[in-house]
Amino acid sequence: MKCSRLKRGLLLTVLLVVTGCSEPPAPTEIQLALAQETELWRAGASIYTPESYQQYLSALNSARDLYTRERSRMVWFRDYQPVAQSFAQVHAMGEKMQGEVQSVALQQSTEITQTADALEKRIILLKELSGTLKDRRLAMRKLTQADIRIEDARRLAKERRSKEANEKLEAARIDIDAVIKTIRPLLERFADRQQIARWKAQVDQALAESRREGKDLIIVRKVDRQLTLYRKGGRVRDFNAGFGFNFLADKLYSGDKATPEGEYKIVKKLPYSRFYKALLIDYPNQEDQQRFALAKKKKLIPANVGIGNLIEIHGGGDDSMTNGCISLQDHHITDLFDQVDVGTPVLIVGTIDYDNIIASALRGLN
Template structure:
């Protein structure tokens, strides 16, 4: 009996220890929340957007897990999760703050890239509108097309949260549009220079004064407005829309440049229906003495080839305002009928780029430069 009692005394504490070990208390439940935070940080590329902070979080999480493993290796009656509990709270708070910070930074970056894309879209639109007016060459259109593709790719990347790729496409689009801008700007710049505008205004004033003084008809062509205005006795009689050469906004320098000359001219020949391939035509005395002087000066400065000729046969003719000419000025046939009957050989014709600094091309240039 003594043996049995002694065995019972030993078995009871042993049974308690075994039972305690089998019913070990679980680790703090907050560890699951930490795992979720770690997953979310990984998903938003924390290692890229906050490498140092994310590394600190991972180190603290690993140390915490090691402590939990140490506690779990003990009998449950010897486990103490209280120090770990406080540590978990600190790490959860740090992880949540890190999540918030990264998401805010990503949101700001997305907004910044989206703003760049919007500005590039505006720039592409402005250049496109200007090129439709000044009829630039194929190289500019090609740059615009490539720039538009890069912008579309940037938008697709940002919608997929691939910000590095989006930024790369933005930089590519910006470079292409800058090159297109360089090709467009020289033609536009003349329409923003006060000295040139003032010279054009004087040409127009002189022509209108002549019309008034001699009680005669006179014509003023405004390239920026794409209009031909007929004056009689110094007063506006009629205004017509016009078309002109592929590079009509430029001042003509030589034969084949498809530019429309600027200056003060006179009608030297009238060709009626059947006498012109363009319905009816009014031939101007281009080149005049000033044109010849500028032509020789351009050759001397090497701006044009020594082999080119100055050209001629600049007319106001029919064929429609939408027709593309080689430097001439085109009207709709019914408008040509009205004009033809009201002018004579010797009628002054003044062609200018613009009569106001606030012309469409100047406004477009300001908008392009971001000065609007």
């Protein structure tokens, strides 16, 4: 009897060993979930959806713990069904998150690209304005720095470093805004309809006088970089013109490198000039002197500066930069020089075009 029990016991043990020692295969859901976790990591889930990713990792770790617990049971007591279910749930969670990660990544990338594009557009606008107007205050090193920072931001965005990319864009925006803030006061009067109307009225009045008295007239439009010769109110010829380094400003004092605006006349013809040939105008006129005196009284200009003089229309090139004079190409000054006499009125205005390049650029910058 005892022997029989012993035999049965041994038989049972052998059976258990033989049938139970072969490890059941791990559920396929485990490999799927682990591969998915790597994919999520590669996709930048921890960056784009950190909270969801933490929840996902927590669920994955719970599933792994469950698997560990099952593996630590004796072979014949293991049940991988709950493990498979648990990993399947994690996988479903991960699939949902993959869509979320892609969506957030796309959104962040789009936002950065749009901001970078908008900032670049403003830089291009400012550089084009600088190129057209040739005013050195528009060509600022800050713009180049901002441009390089925008490029940095685009690279950082590609590396999924959205926060740093946005910081770079913010720095670029501050630089661009600083440039715009500096130049806006210079530009705004060229977009001011009342100011343009005043310039237009001056031009109309001068032309009417030229027509009425049969005289020559020179009108200079700074924004258009044009000098036009009129005779008896009719246009004779347009010449491209260059101005002072800071031509957007109305000349106020010596050394400000601005070209004056107002009504002048030719007071001297200089056939031999440092700049080929020159027509000297009577800057400063009475109005200039009043403005200068007021600015000095209000301490808006350095105490030791004078009002300046020797403003000429001369040769040397139509887009070279002067200290305030109006420069033409040499053959153009020859033509003009030969056609005008001392006493010819010279009217210098900003613009008579309400939709001039500066007004249009300011709209773009806004």
